[in-house]
Amino acid sequence: MSAVIARGVGRSFDGREIFSDIDLDIDRNEFVALLGRSGTGKSTLLRALGGLDSEYDGSVLVPDARSVVFQEPRLLPWRRVRANVQLGLPRNARTQQRADEALAEVGLSGHADAWPVTLSGGEAQRVALARALVREPELLLLDEPFGALDALTRLKMHGLLRQLCRRHQPAVLLVTHDVDEAIVLADRVLVLDGGRFRCDRRIELDHPRDRTDPAFAALRGDLLEALGVDAVAI
């Protein structure tokens, strides 16, 4: 059962081709990480899947219930945290309760009535995660969601995201440039480079994944090579 079926997808900006003729399938409950250097079109592909961009070629089949978490939290500053989680849902007692549950899941029960401006970067991003999950998406699109967070917060967010995905079981596409993040979280890692997938690797390591595991290190080396980075040089 697939959550995403994309065939022959291409995108160019003003005649400059970013990628073309890409096929991508994501199974239900599958966590796919999309790696690539900046400018390779990772986010462009995610935007096509998220319905944020209509100018692509080819065909993209995605479920109706999908959510996006962006690199910035993108909360409405003039609405309290709970109302931000309820964004786009009818405002009634039932959705309010669901919003409160989602906030509890990301550990922010006490912040439901806070203004977004009072939150730290990590907290704001957790609200964005709660906002994405409250509508029980079948497809969760994450566009470098932890890129702007500090290293410690990022580690905590990885744990939280794993836990949430286990519970809600959406199909996930995580766009990132962090190789370790991809290996820690994903069932499958894709490397986009030069307008095509240079690598499609299934990751069989058990969770929680240990970064010091030799198998982890071997994978890291392979992926870095696919990214065109000499592993020894780092």
Place this chain on the structure above:
Amino acid sequence: MSTVTPNLLTPNVVPNDLVAAPAPRAAATGEPLAPQAADHADLHEAWPAARRARGHRVPRWLRRLTGPVLLLVGWQLLSSTGVVNERTLAAPSQVLQAGWELAQTGELQTHLAASLQRAFLGLAIGVTVGVVLAVIAGLFRWGEDIVDSSVQVLRSVPVLGLLPLVIIWFGIGEQPKVALVAIGTMFPIYINTYAGIRGVDAKLIETAKTFGVGRWRLVRDVVVPGAVPQFLVGLRFAMTAAWLIMIVAEQINAKSGLGFLMNEARTWFRTDIIVLALVIYGILGLATDSFVRLLERRLLSWRRVFEGT
């Protein structure tokens, strides 16, 4: 913002707390620090105690009142000692007395009511038209093409220059004054509200659309709240403009109003009444400005703003 209101800010962002924070820590670690203190004679307290406590014993509003009161006392002294002739400028005491006398006869109330009515009617029309035009130009590209260019052209015409034309159109009754105020206040409202709408973060709009927010709710929940801060800036400009236009319009062809009162007083060299009217204009300006501040505090409580130190 004149006062620090607790509901505006979470406690940890009140500048007061930032300033006070080092104190308990220094006290708690006072003992282990003490023996080392001699070794570090070249080090200084980050926030000296004297500066930490600074300025919080006298209430803010009292401190703000000091300047104007000193100014008044100085003025009264200059008049009482005869340095300033009362024909040039009446003393504050004389101004107060003129105000009392005019209030007794009911003249002051009549003229004040006439001015207030014109100003608020004109302002109400100006704000309504300005907002409607700004929404049309802000939300729709065809609206921008049709409305914005026209408004930008009309804006460059000085409002008071329209006075002769407005008198020909509306005669010398109430309408020309109201019309002038309406025209004069419409532009700042339009320009600021339009800029506010166009200044709403495109990323927020994209996000809201992603989460299935429909067109109407997008306007209500994202565009309008995003434009409010800039609208309030426009409202402040508009209110200043309203009083400015009133004072000029009422001195020409008026039978009532503060401007009329001033013009009459000029004929009789009554500087006390002229100053009285000016003071009332000042108070009205201050009052309307406080009103907008109040609105800002209520509508923009989500913002964390720099409040000065």
